[in-house]
Amino acid sequence: MDSLSPHSPAPRDLVVWQHAMACLRAGVPVTLLIVASSTGDSPGRQGFKMSVAAGSMTGSIGGGIMEHKFVELARDRMQRRETGVLLREQVHRSEAGHNRSGMICSGQQMLVLLPLLPAHLPAVRAALETLEQHLPSTLHLSHTGELSVHLGHTGYPTQFESADAAASRWHYTEPLGFRDRLTIIGGGHVALALSRVMATLDFHLTVFDDRPNLNTLLQNPFVHEKRTLSYEKLALEVPEGPNQYVVVMTFGYRSDDVAVRQLLDHQLAYIGLMGSEAKIEKLLAGLRADGYSEQQLQRLYTPIGLPIHSRTPEEIAISIAAEIIRVRNAPFDDAR
Structure with missing residues (x-):
C-alpha cells in the first residue's frame, strides 16, 4: 500500500490563499498581510499571514490590538484605493520610543501589507495549487510589490533581507507548504x-x-x-x-x-x-x-x-x- 489520503491536513496558510483567490476572482479588493520577520516573544511569528477584505478576513498575524489595528489599516487603504506595498515595524513593549504595537509581550515583528491586484493573480493561483497538491514551492515578494511563486524549495529557510537601514529596499522569501x-x-x-x-x-x-x-x-x-x-x-x-x-x-x-x-x-x-x-x-x-x-x-x-x-x-x-x-x-x- 502506498497512498495519499484525500482528507489529510492542509498547510495552515491554505485558507489565506483560498480567501485571496476568491476575492480576486470576484473583483473584491483584498490585501495580503505577512509577518516578514519576528524576534523575541512576538505573538506574530515569521510567515504568519492574513487575507483581509472589506467584509471578511482569514488567518492571523498575531492577534490582539495590533492585528485589529492592521486589519483596519488595510481596509482603510483599500477604501482609498492605495495600491502600494507597505512595510511596518511593530515593537511589543510599552516603553518603545516608536512603532509601539499596543501589546507588551516583548519582541517585535515586521509586517508587510500587499494590496492584491489582477497582476498578482498568477502568483496567488500558483500558491494555492501547490499547497493543495502538497508540492514544494517558494514565495518571493519585494519592496516593489512584485509577488511570484516558483515550484521547488530553494533549500533556505524563510528570509527577510533589507538592502539598507531604512528598509526601503527589501526582499522576502518563504518556502510554502509544510516546513x-x-x-x-x-x-x-x-x-x-x-x-x-x-x-x-x-x-x-x-x-x-x-x-x-x-x-x-x-x-x-x-x-x-x-x-x-x-x-x-x-x-x-x-x-x-x-x-x-x-x-x-x-x-x-x-x-x-x-x-x-x-x-x-x-x-x-x-x-x-x-x-x-x-x-x-x-x-x-x-x-x-x-x-x-x-x-x-x-x-x-x-x-x-x-x-x-x-x-x-x-x-x-x-x-x-x-x-x-x-x-x-x-x-x-x-x-x-
Missing part, C-alpha cells in the same frame, strides 16, 4: 491518536508499518502518506534534515530494535522511541554491546513524551506531541 515532517514508524492505536493530534500542528505526516492490511493504518485519515514497508528499508525511505522528526512505536521489541538501528545515525531534529522501561533498557543494552556510543544513544528521546503519567493512546499522543513541540520551538543548542 516540518513527522514520520511515524508503526501504525497502531497510538500512531492513530498521534496522527490526529499532529494533524493540527502543521506537520507533513507519514506512517510506515510492516503489517499489510492493518486496520488502524487503513483507517487513519489524518496523514498525507501511509505505506506498508519492511523496517530494514527505513534508512532509505526516511529523509534526513533539520526539519525531520521520527517516532518509533512498532508492534514489538524486535521491530523497534530494527527501526532504531536503521535511523540512529540519521541526521534528524528528533527521534523518539515508545516503550516500557524494561524494553528500553534491553534495547539500549544491545546497542551498547554492538558498539553504539553514548553520544549516539543520547540522541534518542526515550521514554518518549513529557512525563504526564499518560496511559491511554490519546494521553500518550499528547505527551509525545508536547515533547516534539518543545524540541521544535527550542533553540538548536538546548533542545535537550
Whole structure:
C-alpha cells in the first residue's frame, strides 16, 4: 500500500490563499498581510499571514490590538484605493520610543501589507495549487510589490533581507507548504491518536508499518502518506534534515530494535522511541554491546513524551506531541 489520503491536513496558510483567490476572482479588493520577520516573544511569528477584505478576513498575524489595528489599516487603504506595498515595524513593549504595537509581550515583528491586484493573480493561483497538491514551492515578494511563486524549495529557510537601514529596499522569501515532517514508524492505536493530534500542528505526516492490511493504518485519515514497508528499508525511505522528526512505536521489541538501528545515525531534529522501561533498557543494552556510543544513544528521546503519567493512546499522543513541540520551538543548542 502506498497512498495519499484525500482528507489529510492542509498547510495552515491554505485558507489565506483560498480567501485571496476568491476575492480576486470576484473583483473584491483584498490585501495580503505577512509577518516578514519576528524576534523575541512576538505573538506574530515569521510567515504568519492574513487575507483581509472589506467584509471578511482569514488567518492571523498575531492577534490582539495590533492585528485589529492592521486589519483596519488595510481596509482603510483599500477604501482609498492605495495600491502600494507597505512595510511596518511593530515593537511589543510599552516603553518603545516608536512603532509601539499596543501589546507588551516583548519582541517585535515586521509586517508587510500587499494590496492584491489582477497582476498578482498568477502568483496567488500558483500558491494555492501547490499547497493543495502538497508540492514544494517558494514565495518571493519585494519592496516593489512584485509577488511570484516558483515550484521547488530553494533549500533556505524563510528570509527577510533589507538592502539598507531604512528598509526601503527589501526582499522576502518563504518556502510554502509544510516546513516540518513527522514520520511515524508503526501504525497502531497510538500512531492513530498521534496522527490526529499532529494533524493540527502543521506537520507533513507519514506512517510506515510492516503489517499489510492493518486496520488502524487503513483507517487513519489524518496523514498525507501511509505505506506498508519492511523496517530494514527505513534508512532509505526516511529523509534526513533539520526539519525531520521520527517516532518509533512498532508492534514489538524486535521491530523497534530494527527501526532504531536503521535511523540512529540519521541526521534528524528528533527521534523518539515508545516503550516500557524494561524494553528500553534491553534495547539500549544491545546497542551498547554492538558498539553504539553514548553520544549516539543520547540522541534518542526515550521514554518518549513529557512525563504526564499518560496511559491511554490519546494521553500518550499528547505527551509525545508536547515533547516534539518543545524540541521544535527550542533553540538548536538546548533542545535537550
